Each structure stands twice: as structure tokens, then as C-alpha cells.
Amino acid sequence: MEIKSQCLSERALISMRAFIKKLAFLSFLFWCVSISGNSQQVPSYNYTTVDGLPNNAIRSLFVDSRGIVWIGTENGLSKFENGRFKNFFETDGLAFNSCWAIAEDKNGNLWFGSYGGGVSVFDGKKFRVFTQKDGLADNRIRHFYPYEDKMLIGTEDGVSVADLQTFQITSIPSTIRGNDLNYTAGFFEYENKIFYSTYRSGSFELRLKGGSYEAVKVNDWLPIYSFFTKENQLFLSDKGSIQQLSIDQFLKGEKPTQSFGQSIVWGHLNGVNQEDYLIAASLFSKDGGVFLLDKGQMKDVGEWLGVDSKFILAGAVNQKRKMLYLGSQDKGLYQIRLDDVITYNSFEEREVKGIAGDGDILAILSQDGLQIQKKEGSFAEVYSKDFKKVQSEFYQKFPHKIPKHLDGFFELDPAIPAEEIEYYELHKEGESWWVNTNVGIFEMSLEGRIRTYLPVHAYSIGFTPDGLLLETNPYAGVRIYSNPGNFEYTYFEPELSNTPLQIAKVVKGDQRTYLASVFHGLYHWDGQSFFSYKNEGLWKESKFKTMHSLGNGILLLGTEFGDLYQVQVHPKFEILKKWPKEDLLGSSILFIEEYKGVIFIGTELGLHILEEGELRFWSEEKGVFNRIFKTAKRIEDKLYVGLDEGYYIINLPELIAKEYPPIELVITDLKINGKAIDQENFRWFAYQNSRLNLGAEENSLSIRFQPKANLSNGRLRYHYRIKPGAEWTEFSEDALIELPYLPAGSYQLEVQVQDLFSGKITSNQLLRFDIARPYYLQWWFFLLMAVLLSGIFFVIYKVRLNQIRSESSLKQRIVEIKLEALQSQMNPHFIFNAINSIQYYILKKETKQALSYLGKFSKLIRSTLDQSSQALITLEDEINYLRQYIEVENIRMDNRVKWSIEGDALERKQDLKIPPMIIQPLVENVFNHAFSVDHPNPELLVQYEILSKNQILCTVKDNGEGIKAKKGSSHQSKGMEMIREKLSLLPGYTEQSVEFVSSKKGTEVRVIIFCG
Incomplete structure (x- = not known):
């Protein structure tokens, strides 16, 4: 009893820690879901046979100790590593092409259970096959369970025990019943004992001590498709529900009294924050998928995870990489990020034109209008027809207030229909939203009620430090409105030398408002007059596309051709730093944002992260950044990135806090004079020798390599040299080195890998090799x-x-x-x-x-x-x-x-x-x-x-x-x-x-x- 009490107290402590992590995760999840009625999901990608899978019907998934994902399908086994598949079949030594179970023993060997061909054990070099002839109870394998120095094998009819040292297999006669209702549903341990359950033959304790093995029934409950334990609770998968009871009750032979859920649950997965995922697939209905277990309820999170299949049979979690893998019966493999760094909101696949808000309220501008979302869950919509209605009524009621193009206003066509309204920008100023369009400028309350309309066509607007509206005309100057409702303004004619023209971006600073022009450089408004940095001879740079204020008189400006500047404009002008376009991947800077000294730059190829002089790059990958950036806005600790379809929400503290260990490379393929070397030199698909001695004629090498860890966060680039002190080659994304016709000598192949996502460069001594001199150059x-x-x-x-x-x-x-x-x-x-x-x-x-x-x-x-x-x-x-x-x-x-x-x-x-x-x-x-x-x-x-x-x-x-x-x-x-x-x-x-x-x-x- 003391031992039991101690175990319970430890479990309680672990449970409390897990609960805190889980609570934080669930809070983030449900907040994200609650702020919008739109489809929201974490980054995910669906791999199918088109991507290299041998079959779309997946029966088993496993992440081994090396980080390799193993996928058992109904027709072939697949290794998934660094975004690439390598498939294995009977011709490669596999027992049978179908694979229903995968496990790893304490020696690092992998066990693959086929449905009909027995067991295949892989030691990193070759497969060994074991069948009924070798002692298996049945060649149809359902489950593996590593236990002490044994591997327990649950089959379609009976349980076998394999010794990990001798690989001798012994079947337990009492577990074999000679019918198809006796398949193993799984194994579990409790209080230093091992148990297993069957589909319709009951549950048993396995007694494996001594010279003979036996099974003793502990409960007759049926059917059991699968089960899982959590703390001291046992969850049994029934047809269409989950039955719950304590393990102690179950072992006493009692029946479950609690029931919840749906479909047939085939597996349970612990998430990275100790959340509980359930994977399910019914036999005859589409009520399965992936669920989150919370307070005795199954919440469907398929949409959140980007999983559209309702037949999920297998799953695995890579805790280190925070990645969830789900195998479906009909649509292949799903890879889902669980790191809380980025989520995606489809926003009904609308193009996002602007984003504004604060921690309590968020506004999203699209081609259909403005959507306002509050943190507590309510939201409002201002549609294009609403904007058009206000514009039409203004033209009808106040025709005398309509400005004329001859008076220096940009041309506006009042006949534009609602569906053709073009939205340019969204601003939050005080307690108002401001939207500038091709039919005018609108001011709205935070709830979405239109307060003010200005019949002015402006591509770019902004505000002075004291909150006055600033409207720009590409060719006819600037107006600052003291009273927009009464159309009262101060006009600055284009003939004045310092009047801003062709403005692309307006940013309000602490004491000044800054304006960036496409052709005329940088301007500022100091409350009295405009100032041109180009005309006054301070800065000749003239073509800007975007701008961001860091405060304290420091600006970040992106030029039309991709250069980035950091400048001090107050109290004295100074160019602090320049990042030429060659330092940034992409030809155009689309947006600039900042969080706690970290700068975020968006280009058409991805997101750059500048932190303490280190440049990182988050590129497009499977499930992330596969859409076009349109706009961006940092609101508190989240970066909202508007896309051509929906928007991303990036958790900036999580992104900044991510750790990036050095990347270790391994050789996966080595050819000498075009001929692959013996596979005996490889183990776990990596070349094992650190030195290679070659003859004089063996002077052309082809070396393919890859990261040892299963990486997919972003781009990797490589360059190499073959002797210390030699010049490095140019960086390349191709993980292949060709070394033709090398002269005799000693070589040391050193490869540097640049991880653009972390911004770090790691050196790897990949291979040492010696090429012998020709016989005519030998001393003898x-x-x-x-x-x-x-x-x-x-x-x-x-x-x-x-x-x-x-x-x-x-x-x-x-x-x-x-x-x-x-x-x-x-x-x-x-x-x-x-x-x-x-x-x-x-x-x-x-x-x-x-x-x-x-x-x-x-x-x-x-x-x-x-x-x-x-x-x-x-x-x-x-x-x-x-x-x-x-x-x-x-x-x-x-x-x-x-x-x-x-x-x-x-x-x-x-x-x-x-x-x-x-x-x-x-x-x-x-x-x-x-x-x-x-x-x-x-x-x-x-x-x-x-x-x-x-x-x-x-x-x-x-x-x-x-x-x-x-x-x-x-x-x-x-x-x-x-x-x-x-x-x-x-x-x-x-x-x-x-x-x-x-x-x-x-x-x-x-x-x-x-x-x-």
C-alpha cells in the first residue's frame, strides 16, 4: 500500500504539470478557434502516393529513436526522413508487403509485423524474417510491446514472446483459441504486471516468469477494438463509443459504467503538451478522424489540424520536433506541426488586404469588406454593399461637397459597383477604424458602424502624431484634415519643393509622421511643415516600397529593388545599417514588423528574422508559407500575415525561443567511379566508416548526404572543400557532391551546412579519403x-x-x-x-x-x-x-x-x-x-x-x-x-x-x- 501511495503521489505531481501544459495549449487552441467562425488550422501537409508513398492505406506509424518516421501500408513499408520517402518490399527482404504493426526494442532493432507473412526484424543493415515455422502463434501480426528483455507479439490468434538476445520465439498456448475473434487489441502494464486484451476473448494477465508462460483471464468485457490508459484510468474502445473505468475495477472483473465519444477509436497519442489525441475510423460510417480528449469529451480537431480524412488508423508523435503524424485508410499520411508557432485561418479563402487591432480586438480587411473580431468571440462584418450604400447616399445628399479633380483631388468614379470596390489600407487610430478605397475614405467605430465618409480617392493615408488624418495624392500633394466630418483640411500643393508625392507608405512616429515615396525618397511631417530628405541633400535614396518605425527616431525602410535600411532620422540623420538585396532571399520587401528588438521582413519567398545581427529565414515548406504574402501587422506578441487566401498567426515568443541544435550530416549514398559501394558499409542508411582508402584508378567520387536529424523547418544550403585551407565552393541547396578525376593524395571532405531557419552554420567532417598514387609514381x-x-x-x-x-x-x-x-x-x-x-x-x-x-x-x-x-x-x-x-x-x-x-x-x-x-x-x-x-x-x-x-x-x-x-x-x-x-x-x-x-x-x- 505504501508503494501504491507513493506511486499515486508521483502520478499526481506529473498529472499537475501535464495539466498546466495542457491548459496552456488548450487555452491557445480554443482562443484561436473562438475569435473567428472561419476555418482555422495549424500547418499541415498531406502526403500521398504522388509524393512517394507506396500506398495510401496506412496501417501503422512509428517514430524511432533516430527520428525516422516508419510508415506501414497495405502494400509496402516506407521510411520518411527529411521530406523524402524510401520504400521497402518483399524484394528488399521484407516478410510481407502489408505492415500492421511497428515497434523498436531496447537494442535499437525495428520490428515490423505483417498481416499474413509474419515478423521482419531490421538491424539497420538487413531484414530477418520470422514466421509460424519459427514459433509464432500466427503470421497475422496486430501489436508489438517491448517488455524487459523481450518483445511481446500480439497476433490475430494468440501471443508470442521473442527473446531479444537469441531471437528465439515462444508462443503461449493458452492464448491461442483458433478463431478470428481472438486478435490482440493491445498490451498495458500496471503495478509491475503485464496485461493484454483481445477483441472478443477477454483480457488477461501474462505471467512470464519461470520456464513456462501462461495467460490468466482478468475480465470478460467485450468487444475491445483497442484501449489506452491514462493515470489509473482505462479507456476501452467499443463500437461507436469509449468505455471508461479505473484499472483496479477492470482487474477485479467489473464492467465499465462511463461511456462517451463516437466512432471506433484505434489509438491514443500524447501531444507535445500532454494533450490527448484519439484517432478513429468506423467500419461503415464517416464519423471518425482525429479528436482531442478533454473532460470526458471527444472534440473533433480534424479541421484545426488540417486532416480531412474520416478514417484514421495510425498515428505517431515526434516529441523532439513537435510533429504529429497521422495515417489514414484512404488519403495517405498527414504531417502536422504542434509547436504552437504558427496557425492558419482560411478566412473563407478571401484575400486579406489589411490587418489592424490590439490584444482585445482584431479587424481583417478583405475584398469583401471588413470583419471585426473580439477576443470574447463576437464578431461583426461590414460588407462592400455597406460601404457602397454610404458612398451613394453621400453623393445624393451632398452633391455640393463632392471635390473636383481640378481642385487637386485624385480622380474618383462614384459609379463603381460594390463588387468592384478596391480596398487599399486598414488603420486603427484611437477608437476608430479607417479604410481607404477607390470609392472614398471611411471612418468606423470599433463595432463596425460607419461614422465618417470622405469622397476622396487615396492609395495611401496616415495620421499625424496628434491624430489628424493625412491623405496623399500621387501627383497633387497632401491634405491634413483638422475635421474630416466637415471636410476641413490644410492643402500642401505639389509645386512646393518639400511636398510629398507618389507616397507608398505613411507611418506615424512619436513626434513626426514619415512618408516613403516610390520616386522621391523620404519625407517627414513635424507638425508645422514637410521635409524632404532628398531635396535637402541628406539622403539621395529615392525609391521606397515599405517602412516601419522602431521608435526613438529610428526607421526601417525597404527599397523598391529589395535593399533594407535602418536609419536614425532624429535628432540627427544617420544611416545605421544597410542590408543589400543579396542578403535577403527574394526580390521585393513586402512588409516590415518588429517585436522586442527582433525585426521581421516578409518577401515573396518567406519570412526573414533579424535578431542581434543574425539573419534567419523561414521559407516556404510543406504546410507553411505556401501562399502569397499581402500584408502584415504585429499585434502584441503575434504577427498576423495576410495572404491571397486567409492569413497566418505567428506566435512570436515561441518562434524566438526555439532552440536550434547543430546539424549533423551523414552520407547516405557513396559511389566510386560511378559504382555504388557495398551496402555492408552502411547502417541505418548512413555510411559508417570515417576514412576511405582508394586505389589510383578510383579517383571519381559521388557523395550524397543528408541531415542526421529529421529536419523540415526550412532551407538548408551547403558548401564544401576537400582540403583544409582550400577555398570553399559556392553555397548550393543540392546535397550531392561530385568529385571527378581527383589527383593522388590525402583529402578531408568538410561540408558546412547553413540552416536559413536558424541562421547558423555548422561544419561537418564528412569523410577522409586517400587516393593512392599510380604505380608509376610509387617509390618502389x-x-x-x-x-x-x-x-x-x-x-x-x-x-x-x-x-x-x-x-x-x-x-x-x-x-x-x-x-x-x-x-x-x-x-x-x-x-x-x-x-x-x-x-x-x-x-x-x-x-x-x-x-x-x-x-x-x-x-x-x-x-x-x-x-x-x-x-x-x-x-x-x-x-x-x-x-x-x-x-x-x-x-x-x-x-x-x-x-x-x-x-x-x-x-x-x-x-x-x-x-x-x-x-x-x-x-x-x-x-x-x-x-x-x-x-x-x-x-x-x-x-x-x-x-x-x-x-x-x-x-x-x-x-x-x-x-x-x-x-x-x-x-x-x-x-x-x-x-x-x-x-x-x-x-x-x-x-x-x-x-x-x-x-x-x-x-x-x-x-x-x-x-x-
């Missing part, structure tokens, strides 16, 4: 190519080196052959000269000298034979050879020649190698040609000097007569020719390798010889 390919090229280069090098070596060997051999040939030519020449010398001694009969000469000659011949077969000899051998030769030749000259061999090369004579017998012909020429017989002191100098590492200079110098001085100077020794030829075969030879300098004082021959 560079290494392989380096090795391959090195190998090719090495092979080419070796082949070429061998070729060069072969060519060099061949050339060397040719040189050697030529040298040998030359040497073979030089040896006979030398022998020829030596024999001549021996012959000379013999002829002179100098036998001793001939023998001595012959001995030296034989040594010389031996040295010549040794050197003639060698390509190179040491410088020492060459000098020794020359010494032997000079001695032989000098004997022939009677040893008169003084000779010497010297030079710095002699220090390295054993290291340096030169070709043999190069200098010998030059020495031979000296002995043969340089000295005459009577030369007094012949001298010969052979000098070796090192020029470089591979070159030595050999100088042969004598003090003879010189080559040119000798007779027959044209003679050139054959030996000299052989020297040149031999030197030309050696490296480094040029024409300057052998030089002759000859004079009367002697001859000098310089020879540059290659040395090794």
Missing part, C-alpha cells in the same frame, strides 16, 4: 626504374667501353705498324749515311780511323736494331743512342764539333719514355748540312725540357750557316719528312709541334714530343 616503381636504368646504362657503358677499347687497340696497332714501317725506312737511311762515312775514311786511306769508326758504327747498329722494334724507349736510352751516333758522326768531322746534351728532363731520363729515333735525323742533318769544311768552331746543343706531364721539348741547335744560307735551300731532308710523319701519329700533334729557326748564325729546331 622509382627504385625499380632506377635499378633498371642503371643496369641498362651499365650494359651500354660496358659495350661502348669494349668498343672504344677495341677501336683504341686497333688504332694503336695501326700506329705501331706505321711506326715500325717508318723505323724500317729510317734504318736503311742511317746505314746509307754511315757507309758513306766509312767509305770516306777508306778513300782517305785512314785505316785506323776506319777501324775505330767501324767499331763504333757496329755498336750503333746494334743499338739501332734494339730500338727499332720498340714503340717507346726511355729518355736515357735515347740519349745514349744519340751520344753513340754523335760520336760516330763527329769522327767523320775530325771531332771538330763541340757538342753537349743537357736540360731539366735529364733528371727524369729513366722515367720518361718517348718514341725511338725521333731526334737522330735532326742531328744527322746538323752533321751533313750545318757546318762547312772551314767552319772555325762548330757547336751542337741537344736540350730536353719538360713542358707538361705528357710532353717534352727537344731543341737541336747549331751554329752553322743556316738552312737558307746554304746553296740549294729548297732541299729538305727526307729524314725531316719522316720526323713529321712519325710525330703526327702521336697524341697532341699540331703543325707547331716542329718549328725551324734558321739564320746565318745557325739553325734551331724545336720538337714537342709525346712522352709516357
